[in-house]
Amino acid sequence: MSPRSVTLLSALLAASSVSAAPAALQKRDMVTAVIDGQTVSWENNWFGAPAPTAAPTAIPSSVAAAASSSAAANNAGGQWITASFAGEVFSWQVNAPTATPAATSAAPAPAQPTSVAAPQPSQAGNTDPSCKDVHIFLSKGWNEPYPGRQGKLAGAICYGLDSCDYEDILYYNAEGSDYCTAVSEGDKNGIDQMTAYANKCPASKLVLTGYSQGANIAGDILGGADICAGLNPGLDPSTSPGNKIGAALIFGDNRHVADQSYNVLNGSSVSSNDPRSPDSLARMNKFAGVLRSYCDQADPVCAAAGPGPFTVDNHLNYFDRYTDDAAGWVKYMLGY
Template sequence: MSSIIRNLLALSAVAAVAVAQDPASPPPKLDAPCADAVIFMARGNTAPYHDWRTFPYADATCAKLRAEGKTCDYIEIVFPYGGDYCKQIGEGVRNGLSQITAFNKKCPCTHLILNGFSQGAWIMGDVLAGPGGCSQITTGLDPTSAPGNAIAAALLWGDVKHEKNMPYNVGDGSDLQKNGRDATSLARLNRYAPVLRSYCSKGDPICAGGDDVDKHLTLFEKYTEDASNWTVGKINAAAPLCAAPTPTPSASSSAVASSVRVAGVASSSAAVSSSVAASSSAAAASGVAASGVAAASGAAAPSGAAAYSGVAAYSGVAASSSVAALPPAPTSPVYVAPFTAPQPYNDMCVPDITIKYVYV
């Protein structure tokens, strides 16, 4: 007789500060140019988008990549908080899969970095591995095909679903856990072991079953330098997703740049005059080309309230005409302006989650 696993979540606040979140917090950033690397960020519970706790990692990673002449940007995964916890997880996973897939179709040459903190780590883990405790219809991204094969690094911080004694664990909570994944979900997650890191500190109530909330909230202060260095190393070691453009001189003094996606997708070519190529290179070197890259991608970034309410509309990028022709490999260096200042916030609560599997 078949059995059904019913997941019961018991939530209780282990820390709370009764301070309302700033209603002027910005909407999530839903798009980015076709850069060398793009970080997908999933925030923690009660945090605003572009929060000050997690974004030092994005700032440090992109700064180090830019120092090497590479381009870097970020996109935020949209999901709500408040109400049913599993509904939040499910919406985050659906949106994450949609956003990552749509961006990869727009920018198949860009290496992807997945980054999630606390509740966001559970979401990112489920994006990779399928359901980790909440019922969903997904088995996670396949690392052997797009967009899974474009993921060069994935980082989970204070993961609700942290699994002890995994080779990708980092921190003195590596041998501890509170709520692990079931065998099937863990096996799927482990497919990404070569590009995965899971940070957990001893005493963290979320990933290690401890009772020191500060251990959870200071993970980025403790490990940002290590994580950003590791990520840059993974980007540098990753095989190209597209062949580099190869100019071929012709009688008309023009060059034809070809782009071939490594994953067996049909190649595309675009005729580019040598004078335009020269001017665009100069623009890139001068640091002006960042906005031009976004324009060249053929997809305007959503903004404002419309962007926040319309992830479904954003997923329509996959069907746009710009997807038909693969873009050339990113041109470096292209300077991406420093990101806006992260949003300060006070933690309203840190959910202490226990998952019970009841067989019926």
Template sequence: VHFVLARGTTESYPGTPYSLASLVAQNTTLRTNYENIIYPAVSEDTSDSYFIGRAAVGAQMTAYARRCPQSQIVVLSYSQGALIVGDALAGGGGNSTLGKATPPLIPQDVAKRTIVFYGNPRHVQQQPYDFGTAGVKLVQGKYPRLPSQIRTFNERYSEITGDWCNVGDGVCSPSEGADALSLHMAYAMDYDTFAANWVLDKINAVRFR
């Protein structure tokens, strides 16, 4: 199992996704390793961090899949990391901050076993892969996806994706009101145990309690 970790804005490597990767690794007999997506992880509003990160996801994941085609790739991402992962997979851009709409950067034949988003800026409401307190709420991320991007993502990845969003987190559910930083920073504590079991199911490993 190869974990691809995409950290959030201002986090140092490996960031929030590492605790989830560690929990999964500790509870499977499968061999595991990980790599970080290498990108600045500074504000996408005032820098080219998003564009660098999106390109890095496409390049790194494609290169690894070609190099190790038998590995199971598990992508774990948080905040801006979820933004760049989702946009590399489904196509990016589509607004004034993220630029013009672009096609996916990762070929469909690049095998991915599991995708986890925590605090996803492009969270889409009422999807079968939505988890967290926003799972049954009509909330959208601060950068709503274009309908064509939603279709592409769902056709390719809906069965292997888990998207965790807390209602009130100003990144994944800004339509709910004020930006609540504490909710945006609570994903590992709130959901790692559940998400780890979910990932273990996806990689056909033994669940833990």
């Protein structure tokens, strides 16, 4: 990498402060419902008005009588459901179907809420209890504490998922460190960490994300090293752990290449000062179907070869502006 690019990257990030603590992975309330005598539980995903401060603890006699009298008009009414939510108890009646299902020798199963939590198919092949359905690998930016700005992204991806966590790709890139030494270390550790987790948890879905200097590393993990030469040829998308990657994200990449199918934002058609080499790019493009690269045209790092004007904040605030978009895309790619 050219000295001017390393100096620019260092200068841009040196003054920025980042909290070392990741965003809290908030938990929603658990709902427990009794349906036809069977108890089921699920995590509440509703963001409407708050629950009322009081609720009936049993079906009111007036409601039961009205339900009974209107049964014929309501196809025999429907079953009563009693559920507890946020410490309150609610009861309601489910309308019976308007048409009789085709006859079958087996009795129909009790109706189940569509949001009932069930084991994800991906977990079936994991035997280690520490395995998660979704496991995120974060490659931090220059001179950031772990996990850096991407802690907010990890929190957003895991929010609402029953089985999700993250780990940092370990490498030393503090102020004064050698750029390529740090990248080579991150390349090796990232591949080793992803391989180890995939071997331990073969049914888990992996997510890779990198920012700034960490984006260089994430790109090397997918496409292999080039400028910071090393033994890393990049992952193979047809074998583990490459075939376990369900989504990969790159932000403010100082190796950004214009006009790739996975580029997003208005910097898509602009390159950095040190774009990825053709061979490495070709290998990286094998992951194009699960990859997104975020670059703002005013980012002086990923869009440095463009016309500008540049704004340092547009390199520093990707996760203030695009966390929800990126997390939503990841969940879509993983089938949530």
